[in-house]
Amino acid sequence: MNSGKLIVFSAPSGSGKTTLVHHLLSQTLPLGFSISATSRKPRGQEEDGIDYYFLSASEFQMKIEEKAFLEYEEVYQNTFYGTYTSELERLWAEGKQVLFDIDVVGGINIKKQYPDQTLAIFVKPPSLNELEDRLRKRGTDSEEKIKERLEKAKIEIEYATQFDYCLINEDLETAKKEVVQLVSDFINP
Numbered sequence: 001m002n003s004g005k006l007i008v009f010s011a012p013s014g015s016g017k018t019t020l021v022h023h024l025l026s027q028t029l030p031l032g033f034s035i036s037a038t039s040r041k042p043r044g045q046e047e048d049g050i051d052y053y054f055l056s057a058s059e060f061q062m063k064i065e066e067k068a069f070l071e072y073e074e075v076y077q078n079t080f081y082g083t084y085t086s087e088l089e090r091l092w093a094e095g096k097q098v099l100f101d102i103d104v105v106g107g108i109n110i111k112k113q114y115p116d117q118t119l120a121i122f123v124k125p126p127s128l129n130e131l132e133d134r135l136r137k138r139g140t141d142s143e144e145k146i147k148e149r150l151e152k153a154k155i156e157i158e159y160a161t162q163f164d165y166c167l168i169n170e171d172l173e174t175a176k177k178e179v180v181q182l183v184s185d186f187i188n189p
Contacts, residue, residue, distance in 0.1 A: 004117070005098070005187055006114055006119070007097060007099045007100065007187075010100075010122055011122060011169075012157065013152070014131050014149065015124060017101055019172065020175060027180055029183060031187075033099050034088070034100045035053055036083055037083075039059075039079055040054075040076075042054055043140050064080075070083045070084065070085045070088065071083050071109040071110055073105045073109075097187050107122075120162075121166075122166045125153075125168075126168055126169070132150055
């Protein structure tokens with residue numbers, strides 16, 4: 001299994017990476033979205049098999065034992081995220097380059113496994129205060145969860161130097177143009 005390119009987007013929660021990934025998917029680029037598996041509950045309008053593969057924590061543990069994941073991590077206590085190896089196979093068979101919206105450690109792990117095939121982009125908020133404002137405006141997390149995400153963000157930002165490119169998402173329209181150019185240049189050198 002070694003045919004195609006991988007474009008990894010990682011960032012602290014609330015940085016805008018999912019918005020940028022959705023923007024890329026709306027372009028006329030040969031990209032396919034790698035649907036991650038998670039043991040967390042769906043948020044808002046999220047659908048199983050479209051946004052994530054939603055599993056219970058015990059189902060996730062079974063998939064780990066089956067070695068079904070290219071990479072996985074326990075991002076928060078008893079909340080797992082991972083990439084099925086079958087997602088790469090599925091998208092490459094369709095002739096698409098694989099686009100990921102994954103956690104920071106997962107992004108680094110994919111880059112390590114496929115160093116020459118991967119463009120790893122770290123999306124950084126302009127500041128932690130701005131990140132906190134975005135998380136609050138999202139309205140999906142408790143106060144405790146927001147604090148947990150902010151503490152995790154401080155740690156994740158330290159990993160930014162291990163990515164190929166660090167994009168500071170201060171202005172969304174500028175960031176959208178920047179990612180389209182970066183990805184286009186990578187998949188069409």
